[in-house]
Amino acid sequence: MNARSEGPLVSIEGLGKTFPTSAGDVQALSDVTFNIERGSLIGLVGESGSGKTTLGRCLLRLVEPTAGRVVFDGTDITALDQRGLKAMRKRMQIIFQDPFSSLNPRMRIRQIVGEALVAHGIGRNRRERDDIVAGLLEEVGLSADHMGRFPHEFSGGQRQRIGIARALAVEPEFIIADESVSALDVSVQAQILNLLQDLRDRRGLTILFIAHDLSVVEYLCDEMVVLYLGRVAETGPSDDVYRLPGHPYTRALLSAIPTIDPEGRQARQILAGDIPSPLSPPSGCVFRTRCPHAIDACAEKVPEPHSISSRHHAACLRLGEI
Amino acid sequence: MSRSDEATTDRISANGQGLAPDEVLAVERLSTHFVYKNRTAKVIRDVSFRLKKGRTLAIVGESGSGKSVTSLSIMGLLSEPGRVVDGRILYRLSSGEAVDLTGASKRTMRRIRGREISMIFQEPMSSLNPLQTVGDQIAEMIWLHMATNRANARKRAVDLLRLVEIPGAERRIDDYPHHMSGGMRQRVMIAMALACDPSLLIADEPTTALDVTIQAQILDLMRRLQGELDMSILFITHDMGVVAEIADDVAVMYAGVAVEQAPVRRLFDAPNHPYTRGLLASIPEANRERDDKGQRVRLTAIPGTVPSLYDLPPGCPFETRCAWREEACLEPVSLEPCGPDHLSRCWKMRQA
Structure with a gap:
């Protein structure tokens, strides 16, 4: 781990992203602010259109943000040139959702995992790189014998392990896992969740886990950030958010999760309607059009985050009243 | 003679004996294989389950468990080279008579699908025609299967959209599918499935592509409609949470066989x-x-x-x-x- 710095590993400050389209500007992210502490496993939760994937890509500048800053270990990465960015990308990696389309079908596993080593000049020759690749495959629960195979010879869970090995190859400090278990069957999903936890513990990695499934995030992550229509609705320690959700959206999201435990089942609160179009988000609080507690004032001003406890915040005007 | 009567006169030499009076469907020792030139995929082997009138049976399993092929076998919609190689699928027609669907003619199956048994799928966008308004698609379903004229079919289509709680049904009926959100499209699919008052609804992962808040709306809707319409539902899913929310009974499938069956609470407990x-x-x-x-x-x-x-x-x-x-x-x-x-x-x- 990097010992020289203090403070959060990643600070996201007022991040915004607007995509111009022929139908007008799509406001994918607005004024997103939160910190990612070193060595934490933080979950980013939201439904379709919440902006969670865009946010993950903005952090790596795979998508250029249109407002705000991302500060990684003291460096404003939104201000970096291409060269600076390449050096920085060695320290941050991403694992994608679909283990089928994110691995080149014509490449052997040796090449897929080893490519990043070559790109970043790690390992002096092929033998050294092969040794590193073998070690990585074993670390993610595969075997060194798998090096000569092609992606189609592996199951979905194994491919996701390959994606993780590839991300680890450059020894990053920070990994973004974008819906990395969503395409997997639940029994295999559990294998990957356990692996991510092990990697965090063993390597001291910081992981941003992006998911639509709140129960997976609650299980895996120490902290969570709930996004709705491009804005942060709530942030806090997972346990606190789960037990005492402050934002009406988080409450609705929690109560919508189908549960196998009849005692854990909350009084079902079903949200009416759909997520509004990001082409014309509602004024004020973006959730107010579906919120059972909305009042006129909610339309006037974008709510600031209010504290529930020192680390638990919710952006709701009526927090405490409802 | 009305069209619906015709449907039941082209019968059905197959023997439907063995279905209890309160049962709508019984799958007995069903095996479906996909036979290729040099190898055979035994996708379903020896699967049996029974579904009572007005109840919901969930078939739960992971990828490759055979849950979807089970439903396609029942509907007679297996694509080549899939074939039911063994077993019976007993179904009770709305007339009260029991038939074995594995022996039914193509003509009979066409009459049964949509009218007696209907189906909703995971991805409503690909099951709807993008070039036709949703109203036309529902109305077509009605006048194809029922003795009625187009004006009445349209009226019934509006009623169906109201039934599935689409706000402003009389306006939305002229919308095209791409005007609608995923949740609204799934409501349209349900409206189409209900158009002819089926006694059995097969729902194959109907909420899997939806966000969790929308999934909750759709499950709630299905529960309400089942109670009102006294339908039986065969609900196919990979999600144990959804099973707990919707099912009365559960069959767990793994690698083409049913490994366990029980009432829902018993299965979890x-x-x-x-x-x-x-x-x-x-x-x-x-x-x-x-x-x-x-x-x-x-x-x-x-x-x-x-x-x-x-x-x-x-x-x-x-x-x-x-x-x-x-x-x-x-x-x-x-x-x-x-x-x-x-x-x-x-x-x-x-x-x-």
Whole structure:
């Protein structure tokens, strides 16, 4: 781990992203602010259109943000040139959702995992790189014998392990896992969740886990950030958010999760309607059009985050009243 | 003679005996194979289950378990080279008569699909025609199957959109599918499925593509409609949480066989088969426990992967991944009682 710095590993400050389209500007992210502490496993939760994937890509500048800053270990990465960015990308990696389309079908596993080593000049020759690749495959629960195979010879869970090995190859400090278990069957999903936890513990990695499934995030992550229509609705320690959700959206999201435990089942609160179009988000609080507690004032001003406890915040005007 | 009467006169030499009076569907020892030139995928083997009138049976399983092929076999919609090679599918027609769908003619199946048994799928966008308004698509369904004119069919289409709680139904009827959100499209699909008052609705992962808040709306709608219309539902899903929300009874499938069947509460309270146990233990939601240090208990993942359908183990299909396996598990095992209304395909757990 990097010992020289203090403070959060990643600070996201007022991040915004607007995509111009022929139908007008799509406001994918607005004024997103939160910190990612070193060595934490933080979950980013939201439904379709919440902006969670865009946010993950903005952090790596795979998508250029249109407002705000991302500060990684003291460096404003939104201000970096291409060269600076390449050096920085060695320290941050991403694992994608679909283990089928994110691995080149014509490449052997040796090449897929080893490519990043070559790109970043790690390992002096092929033998050294092969040794590193073998070690990585074993670390993610595969075997060194798998090096000569092609992606189609592996199951979905194994491919996701390959994606993780590839991300680890450059020894990053920070990994973004974008819906990395969503395409997997639940029994295999559990294998990957356990692996991510092990990697965090063993390597001291910081992981941003992006998911639509709140129960997976609650299980895996120490902290969570709930996004709705491009804005942060709530942030806090997972346990606190789960037990005492402050934002009406988080409450609705929690109560919508189908549960196998009849005692854990909350009084079902079903949200009416759909997520509004990001082409014309509602004024004020973006959730107010579906919120059972909305009042006129909610339309006037974008709510600031209010504290529930020192680390638990919710952006709701009526927090405490409802 | 009306069209609906015709549907039942082209009958059905097949013998439907064996269906109890309160049952709508009984699948008995069904096997469906996909036969290719040099190999055969045994996608479903010896699957049996029964569905009572007005109840919901969930078939739950992971990828490759055969749950969707089970529903396609019932509907007679298997694509080449898929074939039902053994077993019976007994269905009670709305006339009261029982038939075996595996012996029914294509013509009969066309009459049964949509009118008697209808189906909704995971992805409503690909099941709707993008070039036709949703109203036209629902109305077409009605005048194809029922003796009515187009004006009445349109009127009924509006009523159906109201039934599935689409706001402003009389306006939305002229919308095209792409004007609608995923949740609204799934409501339209449900409206189409209900157009001819089917007695059996097969829902194949109907909420899987939807966000969780929208999924909650759709499940709520389906529960309400089932109560009002006295329909039976065969609900296919991979999600145990959804099973808990919607099902009365559950069949758990693994690698083409039903490994366990039970009423829903019993399945969650006393799972018998090692696969069911493993599946439940791997769900994050069920794992609230903490160890002494306050750390969360690790998920118990099922090691390994599902066996290939071309190369199945001779005995229990779960044997390759099972923590309790013994030599005897290499012998074939059948689904047998392990408690009240509870069947399991594990000889060892049944004794325990």
